[in-house]
Amino acid sequence: MRRRTRFSLEPKYILAICSVLCIILIFISVRYEDKVQPAKDAVTGVFTPMQKGINTVGKWITDKIELLSSIKDLQQENKELKEKLSETTYQNRILQQEGYELDTLRDLYELDKRYPSYPKVAATIISRDTNNWYNRFVIDKGSDDGLKVGMNVLAGNGLVGIITEVGHNNATVRSIIDDASNVSGMFLKTNDQCNVKGNLELIDKGLIEVQGIDKDAKIKEGYEIVTSTISPKYLQGILIGYISDVTVDANNMTKSGYLTPAVDFTNLTTVLVITELKETLY
Amino acid sequence: MKQFIMSVIVIIVCFLLQSTVFQALSIAGVVPNLLLIVTVAAGYMHGRTNGIYVGLACGLLVDICYGDIIGLFGLMYMCIGYLNGYAHKVYFRDDYTMPIILVSVSDFLYGFFYYVFLFLLRNRLNFFFYLKRIILPELIYTVVVSIVLYKILYILNVKLERSTYKEV
Numbered sequence: 001m002r003r004r005t006r007f008s009l010e011p012k013y014i015l016a017i018c019s020v021l022c023i024i025l026i027f028i029s030v031r032y033e034d035k036v037q038p039a040k041d042a043v044t045g046v047f048t049p050m051q052k053g054i055n056t057v058g059k060w061i062t063d064k065i066e067l068l069s070s071i072k073d074l075q076q077e078n079k080e081l082k083e084k085l086s087e088t089t090y091q092n093r094i095l096q097q098e099g100y101e102l103d104t105l106r107d108l109y110e111l112d113k114r115y116p117s118y119p120k121v122a123a124t125i126i127s128r129d130t131n132n133w134y135n136r137f138v139i140d141k142g143s144d145d146g147l148k149v150g151m152n153v154l155a156g157n158g159l160v161g162i163i164t165e166v167g168h169n170n171a172t173v174r175s176i177i178d179d180a181s182n183v184s185g186m187f188l189k190t191n192d193q194c195n196v197k198g199n200l201e202l203i204d205k206g207l208i209e210v211q212g213i214d215k216d217a218k219i220k221e222g223y224e225i226v227t228s229t230i231s232p233k234y235l236q237g238i239l240i241g242y243i244s245d246v247t248v249d250a251n252n253m254t255k256s257g258y259l260t261p262a263v264d265f266t267n268l269t270t271v272l273v274i275t276e277l278k279e280t281l282y
Numbered sequence: 283m284k285q286f287i288m289s290v291i292v293i294i295v296c297f298l299l300q301s302t303v304f305q306a307l308s309i310a311g312v313v314p315n316l317l318l319i320v321t322v323a324a325g326y327m328h329g330r331t332n333g334i335y336v337g338l339a340c341g342l343l344v345d346i347c348y349g350d351i352i353g354l355f356g357l358m359y360m361c362i363g364y365l366n367g368y369a370h371k372v373y374f375r376d377d378y379t380m381p382i383i384l385v386s387v388s389d390f391l392y393g394f395f396y397y398v399f400l401f402l403l404r405n406r407l408n409f410f411f412y413l414k415r416i417i418l419p420e421l422i423y424t425v426v427v428s429i430v431l432y433k434i435l436y437i438l439n440v441k442l443e444r445s446t447y448k449e450v
Binding site: 011012014015018019021022023024025026028029030036039040043044047050051054055058062126127128129130131132133136172179180200201203204 | 329360
């Protein structure tokens with residue numbers, strides 16, 4: 001190889017300089033969190049379209065493979081389903097008539113829905129955190145679509161997590177099973193407050209920790225936990241999951257237990273973002 | 283110059299693969315650490331200086347895209363690149379055992395320090411659980427992937443060197 005004589009440093013000095021640089025960066029990013037956001041936005045803005053592209057290609061390939069392998073099953077299923085369909089259309093017609101009746105009756109009684117319905121936006125998950133320790137993922141909507149930090153994310157009927165960072169075309173979501181996640185919840189039936197905390201040790205069992213339940217709370221296994229009215233970040237009344245294994249803590253003042261989330265986190269591909277922020281109470 | 287462009291392309295491709303394709307191919311809930319393999323290979327094939335630069339680039343990329351604290355991964359990857367640069371002295375062309383040993387040791391150190399900085403400091407004391415659940419599976423998966431990836435990186439490197447010889 002050709003070697004030119006030019007300004008060169010010993011590797012250990014380069015290491016020292018770069019280490020100091022890193023430590024300064026750590027300090028800046030901890031101290032002035034908002035100031036580094038534009039820099040992050042610039043970098044993620046470049047990578048998001050690429051990740052999106054790779055995902056579409058990957059999805060297409062897996063779809064095709066699945067299609068080939070399951071074509072026989074599908075034919076059989078198709079036959080059965082067609083028979084079922086003719087039966088069901090008949091039943092459906094009857095049900096539809098009853099449905100209209102129900103609607104008119106509801107209007108008459110002016111029944112409200114159980115929870116207020118929030119405005120929502122659907123988003124697709126495009127990438128996950130590269131290291132194995134945390135449960136964060138990136139969705140393909142960002143500030144261009146009106147998303148903001150602190151918006152709640154749902155899938156199906158349950159809570160998935162909260163937006164922690166927003167770029168112009170992407171947003172990072174921290175899920176409630178993440179080790180650093182903390183949600184204040186409450187029991188739907190008894191209004192007892194509790195604290196729902198993600199824990200990496202329980203992820204494989206599909207559970208989350210619940211702490212700080214009042215000792216005198218009359219709760220049973222299987223009670224629903226929803227987001228609390230006192231939570232400053234989560235909108236109230238969103239289902240988190242169901243309680244199990246309640247035990248009294250060693251301090252004899254509080255109870256703790258485990259919670260089975262209402263959302264299946266293993267096969268999550270699309271989520272709903274509530275585009276309404278809970279007004280801060282403080 | 284050519285080597286610089288090559289390194290940038292390799293880092294970006296590996297980052298994209300690690301954050302998308304390999305997330306779908308995860309085994310036992312872990313994803314192989316491709317960027318670590320790239321860092322180790324850079325240190326082993328080109329020496330300490332190169333290891334520092336490639337490690338710093340990989341680490342900062344991860345920091346900026348997924349981290350809360352910018353610079354922590356940069357520091358960790360950089361140190362790994364630097365330490366692997368010492369192995370450049372025993373670099374031998376067709377040797378594939380040395381890089382595998384280096385990758386496994388580096389990945390263990392990476393996992394261990396990650397645990398210390400981000401979990402132990404938050405009072406998560408059950409080290410053996412984390413060792414069994416994340417550090418060891420990640421180590422094994424990374425080593426298996428590194429057998430293939432190192433070979434690819436090595437071939438790229440050889441081609442690059444040949445083309446520079448021709449120019450001269």
